[in-house]
Amino acid sequence: MSRFAHSAGDGHAEALPEVRPPHAPTDLNALDPAIWTRTSGRIDGAITIGGVDVRDLAAQHGTPLYVVDEEDFRSRCRDYRAAFSGGQVHYAGKAFLCREIARWIQQEDLGLDVCSAGELAVALSVGFPPERITMHGNNKSLAELERAVDVGVGHIVVDSFEEIARLGFLAEKYGTRPKVMIRVTVGVEAHTHEFIATAHDDQKFGLSLNSGAAAEAVRRILALPQLELVGLHSHIGSQITDTAGFEVAARRLAALLVQVKEEHGVVLPELDLGGGYGIPYVQGDDVLDVKELADSLRDIIIKACEAAGLPVPRLTVEPGRSIAGLAGVTLYEVGTVKDVEGLRTYVSVDGGMSDNIRTALYGADYTATLASRESEAEPMLSRLVGKHCESGDMVVRDLWFPADLAPGDLIAVAGTGAYCRSLANNYNYLPKPAVVAVAHGQSRVIVRRETEDDLLRGQL
Incomplete structure (x- = not known):
């Protein structure tokens, strides 16, 4: 797992302890295939992605530059679709969504999760089938819910009692019967950073299983004939690389399914275990096998439902990061190289926390390398930093670069x-x-x- 900062009371990340990389890698030019895109390599010293030299990308499109390996992205969609055959895979648009990505998702026969009217608008603008869209969000406005009901999104995941009432009103207004799921807070402590753990009771998402709020949500929805309750939803966090938390979540959701059947005589046909599957950011991070994940989750659901005497519901998963994350690389140009004697060398690039705030936000770690050429120079302990007026403006906190790194070189961050x-x-x-x-x-x-x-547009 990546190293994370701890949240201080004022909302800023506390200073991380000085933990330097234990030793420099033996080859600073190597590209770990577990971390870099599936088509990445080096030709004549320079990194190529999708068969394109990064020097040409920088010359044609400028830097900083987000680069998406289309074949990598699409191949990971196919991996999920094959592994979860018989279930449903919905891409979590919050990871990264634009019109072209929505087209790829549609072409690869995946569903799509959206969290706002804006994300929904992106999908609809390219003709994405609304019945394959799920609407999420902990505070959906009446306007957002109305748009979702009006266009006929496939599922709306209910996150509060207020949403149940709003949806009941809108369904009656439009004469439709939207399919809804209940986001259940199952009380699982996922082993991840505080800011991306989402299934413990003390947080903003979902309706608590322990307090009885989830069961009350079931009662309220079933009391509204204009709403169709089709299943339960759970999301235990992000950047998770083992299935232990999902097993606990599945068992607790199965117990609620039993309660629903016993109290109301209703068998819910769908179960959505969310996403949050992790990816490797640095060497040594766990690598998730999608087929093993699918087999494990199916086995968990089957056992939990058999033990509860329930038919096995259709399983839905919502990968986002594990499809888009490793398909993307950011290119920067080095502006200054500043040696702080006895400590490290600060390598400043032409972007930073405006294009990648994750390091400043929760101490995320990354792999970066000299991309425009190879070097046999000695390694120097470095910090890759941005150009913003914040000391916390770091892209990679500690890493090794060749000692001959110079202004004008291109850096790639995987x-x-x-x-x-x-x-x-x-x-x-x-x-x-x-x-x-x-x-x-x-x-x-x-x-x-x-x-x-663009920056000035809208200012009066």
Whole structure:
């Protein structure tokens, strides 16, 4: 697992202890296939992705630059679809969504999870079938729910009693019967960072199983004939690489399914265990096998339902990071190289926490390398930092770069396909980078770079 900072009371990350990498890698030019995209390699010293030289990408599209390996992304969609045959796979759009990604998801026959009217609008703008869309969110507005009901999204995951009442009103208004699921807070402590653990009781998501709120939600929905309760939903957190937490969640959800059957005579046909599956960011991180994950989750559900005397519901999963994360690489240009004698060398690039806030937000770690050439120089302990006016503006806290690294070199950071562009911001009025897709030796812009006009638009 990646190393994380602890949250301080003022909302900032506490200083991490000085834990330096134990030793430099034997080959600073090597690309770990578990971390880099499936088509990444080096030709004449420079990294290529999808058959495109990163130097050409930087020259044509500028830096910072998000690069998405289309074949990598699509192949991971296929891996999930094959592994969960008989169930449903919904891509979690919050990881990274744009119109082209929505097209890929549709073409690869996956469903799509959205969390806002904006994400829903992206999907609908390319003709994504609304019946394959699930609407999430802990505080959906009446307008967002109305749009979801109006266009006929496949599922709405209810997160509060207020939403039940709103949906009942809207369903009656539109004369429809939307399918709903209840997001159940199952009380599982996922082994991940506090900010991305989502199934313990003391947090904003879902309806608590322990308090009886989830069971009360079942009663309220079943009392409204204009709503169709089809199942239960649980999401225990993010960046999880073992199935122990899912096993506990499945057992507790099965117990609620039994309660629903005994109290109401209703057998719910669907169970959604969410996503949160982790990816390796640095060497040594666990690598998730999708087929093993699918087999394990199916076995968990079957055993839990058999023990409870229930038919096995249709299983849905919601991978996001584990499809998009490793398909993405960010390119930067080195601006300054500053040696702080006795400590480390600070390598500053032309982006930072505006295009990747995860390191500052919760101490996420990454793998980065010199991308525009190879080097046999001695390794130097480095910190890859951005250009923003914050001391916490770090892309990679501690890593090794070759000692001959110089301004103008290109740096590639692996594993940035998820939650980097989605969390991008305009701190210090930096425009958000472009996103390019690469495949078969060609690149094309799928999200254009912001301009100064974009930054000023809307200001009076």
